[in-house]
Amino acid sequence: MENGLDSHWKRTLGMFATNFERAFKNQDKGIRLNFEYYDESTADIPKLAKDLAFRDDIYAVIGGLYSSNAEELAAGLTPAGKTYFTLATAEQLIRAYASTGYLWAMTETDITQCEVLLSKVINYGGKSVALLAKDNDAYGQTFLDWFAFQSKELGLENKGVFAYDNTTLADMARQAMQSGAEYVVCVPSEIEEIGPMLQISEIQPRDGTSRPRLLFSDTAYGIDVLTVYGDIAEGIEGVAFGADPESGFDVSYKTFFDDASTVGEAQLYDAAMLIGYAAWLRLLEPEVPLQKALRRIVSGEDLNMGSWTGEDMGLVVDALSRGASPYVKGASGHLRFDSKVFTNVLATTYHNFKVYNGIYIILDYNTSDGGNRTEATLAGWNWKASQMQDFNDSGDITYPE
Template identity: 35%
Template sequence: MKRASNFFNSLLIIIFLLLFSCSDDNNIATDSPEVISNREVKIAVVLKKGDRQERVQRILDMARENITMARGGVVPSYEYYDEDTTALASLAVELATRQDIAAVVGCYDDQHTKTLAYECAKTDKTMFTFNTSQELARIFGQHGNYWGLSESDITQCEILLSLMADGGVQFDVALLACDNDYGQTFVDWFAFQAAEMGLNPVGLATYKDKSEIPDAYLKACANNPILTLCVPNNAEEASIMYECTKMDNFSHFSVPFFTDRAYEPAMLKNEGLVGLNLVADPASGFGVVYKSRFGEAPIHGDAELYDAIMLTCLASRYDEVHNLDNLNYAVGTLLYYHSDSQGGWMSGNMKQAFETIAEGGVPEVSGAVGKLDFDPKNYTLITHSTYDFWMVYEGQFLSLNYMKRSEDEHSSSPIVSWEWNKTYQQQFDEHMSDIGYPALTGNKAVIIAGSGGWENYRFQADALEYYQMLRNSGYSDDDIILIMADDLAQNANNPEKGVVRRSVDGDNLYKNVVVDYRLEDITYNDLAVIFSGKADAAHPEVLDSGAGDNVLFFWSSHGTQAGLALGDIDLVSGKQMARILQKMSDEQRFRKMMWIVEACYSGGVAKECEGIPGLLVMTAANANESSKADLWYAPYNVYLTNRFTSSIISRLYSDPATSLRDLYNVAFTGTLGSHVTIYNADNYGNLYQNTMREFLGK
């Protein structure tokens, strides 16, 4: 993590900026030439009112005052809506289609932001947000109109874990998180990042209601972690968590580290509490000026809102000078040239920026949050936010350090926080003696998409891709058992009836598909019959494999630490699958079996199946991690595929004879946010010598 300069130098910089900002706002702009008129740039602000309204109004007034003083020919005007009380769905449509609205800023809440972003994406309406949801950043961050002024909470999770790992000791760590969109980011990334940093994740628990926190804490800390990452939804929940750390149920005290939502005055009674909070870069001077003017420190959202207004006005002027009629292009142009200076949000520096634009140039722009480092060619998201590592000391929040995401090769990407350069990889013995098998006489396959519904589109699309790949490899339909909900092709949400795709311009994967069993008709007991090979009236299609058959088994669904989803209610555990596959092995009903599992926490199921001869399992994630979706498609409002499956399918199409070791390497490197893992290799054979050709061609 990047750390701030020493205290003395930082203090000098802040004092200088404070003095500069005062003189700047009071003197510099008034010396500029008169501008006859200011064109109004209308901005829709969709944020909370209530106890946040005064703060929001402060920033709106402050930004308008400074931009007016900068005399750039434009001035912001606002329409301010309460995201909690407004009919947001209809408002989003209205704002996205109104020609007089230059840009939209919002929201605090994840679902509100998604509603707004979805409509703005349809019309390319410029939208600024400081929402930290990883899912929204991934969905909308490549549309070219969604400008994220805060990094996602993937980075907050990374920095907190880096603090836990600072001593270089492999501590046992746990996660306790609220069960909502905010907490989900930490659930998705905690175990993966912990492993990458040399920590040992030993517990994870979530809760839906504050009454569930004590039990969830006991579950998370059942294995006595040294450190616990606490992710409350608000200060009240944070207080309950902190009280839980005093329980006398464990052999030692687990030190809690709190996320930004614990940064509230109500937590000041908890002496010694530590946590992280998003802040403006101290070097920008915004925090000093704000506190001097309003008597309190800014909070997350204040500097970001200011920058959204400033960027909209600068871009609007650039758009006007160059006759672009494309505000997003103008924003991207301004942010493409990184500024090494700070204080660009002040009126004197904005005046210079407007003058450069008027002369046909592109100014260097920095903001209230600090340097506005973007990479618009890839993502319209800020690449580095600043975090305050704080401690409650003598009833006050004491800043211990200012931190940013690392740019070294062993951390997350310098572009976006979810593109990690992973290092924690399995190694296999290239010289291992291979296992002797009988001659290959046939190929069979079982394909299961265990989650249905339009919102789970990707699981069935991936299953259908495997089906089509196998059919093109020579499998007949009789060789394949296909189990899925089969509710996509004619779904009311499907604009292309009868069509299912895994890529935007991809083939129709539903063509000539024969579904053997609908998901709603299948339970674990039905699976046991199907894998037994003994057909009956209720199960006419079964896996009738023999001692010379290779079986390719693909399962794609949601997953939990308890098992793999089979429909909306049922979970199939690792022990249950181990019983089925062990029985097949005992009866010599396969030569080799390759089981590929695309599900969260899939490693837990695979681990239960170790020891079965001839079985190799490759999972999208280990027992503690979630797997990640891939390729959001706005017209369908769904993800089309999963990243792990995309990596594997791409390799198999390009090289059907790839070795299992190379397939693992490709999947490992291509899969984001989880560790692709192989199980039971010792009971399968040499992964350098065994290839996928045995499963993809007769």
């Protein structure tokens, strides 16, 4: 919650609470979620997980922006039967705790993110790649496990996999930059590791070849990165999970708060929304446990009721009260989970981002749901959203007779 992130999480959940209250306008009773906040960067995670796991007044836990913290939270929460929604993306986390039935991952694993990053290299006309990732780390391990295989499958020349630890980052980064690769995929596990990567990338290779182009993973996307690095962050490019552009979440967020959303906000909103729907279903059918309620919510096959706004959520709430099973979408897109263990969301929208003039701009979108988002779709949506007339602020208009 440091470096400006706290205002983003509270802002998003505040917006959700307002919209969710509006969703019950046709009902004589409703659901309100109360939120407690803990900072994963300062808390004693194992102790916090144990405390929350055995508190009867805690309905569910959302969090774990960093995979190492998410792993500790999952270890304490899921065996105790506490529902846990995470934004973390490490494949090992899913493999270890899917069987508990209480882990809900709001993004696909980094197997997909690694493939999207390599696809960007191909889109840019690149022929060779190298990987720089942290060793013995849950987040970096997924990339280390899959990079060589995926690069070969995609027809890219792998110039090397460079695994670093806390003492060898500078040396491994230098080796990666001098490997002869046209592109280096950088996977910092913490934002403090981005700086050394950027500094070493400015060093000219000894053989006189051009410096490689860097593509960062989602750790490099966020208001905290801009807060820490300022002008140094200019030009950072990479891939991060985010909102589905067709949902309008990012544009609405910018309109409401005059600020761009940060990584994970759409997924945070959707996690709260699913918990709210499940709580409502349990109010209607008290005998249904929370996990079964959540599984029913994400398995609905009836008519889609819209997305994340108060009006859309109101349609879902009304449908559930009638005993229907609506198809649920959210700010991040389709909220479909694997049908066996219901752990991983099946489709994630990835933003191809770049820092330009001190802000993040989105160059393109990619999904794994068969609906690849292109620049043309994005441009059309942004034009429509920015040019649409605001009927609540029309000013003084004098009409002729």
